[in-house]
Amino acid sequence: MKNLLGIKHLGKDEIEAILREAEYFAARPNEQIDLLQGRFVANLFFEASTRTRFSFEVAEKRLGAHVLNFSDSSSSTTKGETIYDTLRTLESMGVETAVIRTGQNGLFHELANEPNLNLHLVNAGEGTMEHPTQCLLDLLTMKQHHGGIQGLQVAIIGDLRHSRVLGSHLDALPKLGAKLMITGPDQFMRDQTALPEDVRVVGMEEAIATADVVMMLRVQLERHTGQLFSSKETYHQAYGLTRERAAMMKPNAIIMHPAPFNRGVEIDGQLVEGKQSVIFPQVTNGVAVRMAVIAKLMTGGISTWESSLKMANC
Numbered sequence: 001m002k003n004l005l006g007i008k009h010l011g012k013d014e015i016e017a018i019l020r021e022a023e024y025f026a027a028r029p030n031e032q033i034d035l036l037q038g039r040f041v042a043n044l045f046f047e048a049s050t051r052t053r054f055s056f057e058v059a060e061k062r063l064g065a066h067v068l069n070f071s072d073s074s075s076s077t078t079k080g081e082t083i084y085d086t087l088r089t090l091e092s093m094g095v096e097t098a099v100i101r102t103g104q105n106g107l108f109h110e111l112a113n114e115p116n117l118n119l120h121l122v123n124a125g126e127g128t129m130e131h132p133t134q135c136l137l138d139l140l141t142m143k144q145h146h147g148g149i150q151g152l153q154v155a156i157i158g159d160l161r162h163s164r165v166l167g168s169h170l171d172a173l174p175k176l177g178a179k180l181m182i183t184g185p186d187q188f189m190r191d192q193t194a195l196p197e198d199v200r201v202v203g204m205e206e207a208i209a210t211a212d213v214v215m216m217l218r219v220q221l222e223r224h225t226g227q228l229f230s231s232k233e234t235y236h237q238a239y240g241l242t243r244e245r246a247a248m249m250k251p252n253a254i255i256m257h258p259a260p261f262n263r264g265v266e267i268d269g270q271l272v273e274g275k276q277s278v279i280f281p282q283v284t285n286g287v288a289v290r291m292a293v294i295a296k297l298m299t300g301g302i303s304t305w306e307s308s309l310k311m312a313n314c
């Protein structure tokens with residue numbers, strides 16, 4: 001694996017391999033595992049982020065890498081330098097991996113086709129298309145709670161049209177044998193002709209009462225062109241996870257949210273830290289997943305590393 005461009009570029013076996021390696025790191029919280037000692041990784045966030053940006057940084061530091069954090073507003077992109085030229089510049093200094101968040105759909109496809117660009121590219125959120133590491137950490141969280149992904153009923157609810165998290169799950173969940181249901185207001189619906197065959201569009205009640213995983217999505221106001229959203233209260237009553245709706249969930253079902261969440265809009269404030277919520281454990285898993293991804297790209301992964309250690313000790 002050279003890059004992590006999106007879930008659609010990964011086979012089922014590759015997703016499962018990353019999840020296994022993430023489990024290795026998740027079982028060793030806070031442990032320093034210096035696979036990347038002395039090597040350079042750069043994080044370039046052209047859109048706002050808290051979780052993804054910091055969990056990549058924590059992951060890279062726990063792997064022993066030197067971490068460079070790029071600031072868009074104080075960089076030479078303000079003088080017109082392109083992302084491609086910025087990356088060639090970083091590569092010329094010895095940076096081996098670039099973690100990028102962008103609002104530009106299709107950027108990763110373009111960069112991956114640049115013949116002179118040799119650093120590893122990691123998609124940390126691309127426009128409305130994909131957010132592969134979010135998807136992987138969600139899968140790890142589902143696996144931890146339900147023992148596996150195959151056969152799980154997953155409901156994803158909310159601003160479906162603008163969610164790159166959904167973009168990745170539309171590919172990952174059917175690949176891993178989960179049953180995906182989606183629901184949300186008409187103005188947030190995806191083009192149904194472009195949905196994978198097995199994905200069902202259902203009503204709120206069915207989604208909540210039958211799911212093993214209820215994943216709420218934030219209303220992505222920053223991506224709306226025009227007035228698609230009337231008021232927080234109306235949205236909460238019609239499409240939010242209210243306490244009344246949560247009471248209809250299966251006892252073993254979990255509540256997920258990629259965050260940031262807006263309490264009282266797509267989810268009742270108390271449910272965020274309620275007993276069925278795994279929203280903060282998702283954040284914890286983000287570090288393990290990002291360690292697994294970076295280690296895989298830069299070293300071949302923990303299994304390759306362990307076997308080379310064994311060889312060296314023979």
Ligand SMILES: N[C@@H](CC(=O)O)C(=O)O
Nearest residue numbers: 125131165218258259260
């Ligand atoms: N943080 C996630 C979800 C969200 O912002 O609502 C993303 O960047 O896509």
Ligand SMILES: NC(=O)OP(=O)(O)O
Nearest residue numbers: 049050051052258259
């Ligand atoms: N879930 C997620 O990507 O959060 P941030 O936008 O804060 O990184």
